[in-house]
Amino acid sequence: MIKGLVDTDSLPVGRWSQRAVRILAGESLLPHEAEEILSAPREEILELLSGAYRLRHHYFSNRVQLYFLVNAKSGICPEDCHYCSQSKISDAEIPKYKILSEEELLEGARRAAQLQSRTYCIVISGRSPTPQEMRTVTSVVPRIKKELGLHICACLGLLTPDLARELKACGVDRVNHNLNTGEDHYEEICTTHTYADRVETLQAVRDAGLEMCSGGIIGMGEKAEHIVQMAFALRDLGVQSIPVNFLNPIEGTPLETRHDLDPIRSLQALAMFRFVNPDREIRIAGGREIQLRSLQPLGLFAANSIFVGDYLTTKGQLPSRDYQMISDLGFQIVVRNEQGEEIVCDPPEVQADPLAIVSN
Numbered sequence: 001m002i003k004g005l006v007d008t009d010s011l012p013v014g015r016w017s018q019r020a021v022r023i024l025a026g027e028s029l030l031p032h033e034a035e036e037i038l039s040a041p042r043e044e045i046l047e048l049l050s051g052a053y054r055l056r057h058h059y060f061s062n063r064v065q066l067y068f069l070v071n072a073k074s075g076i077c078p079e080d081c082h083y084c085s086q087s088k089i090s091d092a093e094i095p096k097y098k099i100l101s102e103e104e105l106l107e108g109a110r111r112a113a114q115l116q117s118r119t120y121c122i123v124i125s126g127r128s129p130t131p132q133e134m135r136t137v138t139s140v141v142p143r144i145k146k147e148l149g150l151h152i153c154a155c156l157g158l159l160t161p162d163l164a165r166e167l168k169a170c171g172v173d174r175v176n177h178n179l180n181t182g183e184d185h186y187e188e189i190c191t192t193h194t195y196a197d198r199v200e201t202l203q204a205v206r207d208a209g210l211e212m213c214s215g216g217i218i219g220m221g222e223k224a225e226h227i228v229q230m231a232f233a234l235r236d237l238g239v240q241s242i243p244v245n246f247l248n249p250i251e252g253t254p255l256e257t258r259h260d261l262d263p264i265r266s267l268q269a270l271a272m273f274r275f276v277n278p279d280r281e282i283r284i285a286g287g288r289e290i291q292l293r294s295l296q297p298l299g300l301f302a303a304n305s306i307f308v309g310d311y312l313t314t315k316g317q318l319p320s321r322d323y324q325m326i327s328d329l330g331f332q333i334v335v336r337n338e339q340g341e342e343i344v345c346d347p348p349e350v351q352a353d354p355l356a357i358v359s360n
């Protein structure tokens with residue numbers, strides 16, 4: 001039973017919890033039921049999260065996986081993804097640099113370990129990796145694994161089967177390549193590569209024996225059916241890890257004026273991903289601070305993982321706040337020990353946030 005929380009099996013069963021129970025008995029959610037989650041009455045949010053939590057708890061108990069990412073190459077990207085500050089069509093003021101050195105990437109990995117991340121994500125901007133970028137990544141990954149035993153995820157753009165095999169051979173565990181949105185909405189957010197290109201990369205990753213990490217961004221003008229389409233596509237591809245981002249409408253990008261989300265809509269999306277992909281790792285990714293706002297902790301009743309630290313070109317909240325949130329929920333962090341084995345531990349002791357202390 002989860003520390004500090006009741007056994008979910010003893011909870012009263014409402015309509016969303018009933019669906020969760022049926023899913024645990026082997027039924028799958030249908031697309032129209034997934035759309036219903038996204039349009040559920042707002043007053044049902046706690047019951048919806050209770051159903052999502054029933055699934056999350058069944059597969060992941062009270063565990064939270066932390067991810068730390070390094071923007072290993074920033075900007076200078078020839079693609080036109082409308083949400084991205086690193087695209088050639090973005091005027092956002094961001095740092096622009098070529099791939100970091102191996103020493104800098106190792107330093108980032110040490111920081112990831114210090115923050116109790118289980119996974120270190122090496123992310124580069126660009127359509128696909130150059131030979132020199134591949135050399136850097138394939139050379140540094142064995143060093144990181146030897147020194148820190150971290151789980152490594154590489155996000156390097158479109159990959160051929162040969163490139164995917166090279167990553168596997170050097171010790172990369174997982175590749176991130178997001179579908180980003182539903183197939184029918186894809187051309188609205190990018191024209192320089194296709195949805196099919198992205199699926200092909202994921203297939204190459206899977207065929208190389210790597211784990212697939214793929215998710216998307218909510219709030220880019222899509223309809224509910226597009227989010228559902230993406231959730232089912234990820235299920236059908238068999239991805240192991242699903243990052244759910246919420247659009248941060250960065251000034252200077254084509255989507256800078258989109259403000260479609262609020263905390264309840266964002267929670268409904270997380271719950272929907274859990275119902276469609278009950279046993280997959282679901283991560284609350286970029287945009288959580290600005291779209292979930294004060295309801296961030298509720299997101300962890302559906303999702304079982306978060307990024308700690310900063311995002312690619314935007315700031316995240318302080319790691320101490322994340323630890324406090326996890327600790328206040330009575331949840332625990334999964335880390336890897338020096339032998340690379342997963343162990344569960346409590347978040348580091350954090351000082352109470354002075355803003356949360358009410359004086360009489």
Ligand code: SF4
Binds near residue numbers: 078079085127157
């Ligand atoms: S998301 Fe990736 S491929 Fe698209 S513009 Fe940004 S860096 Fe380039």
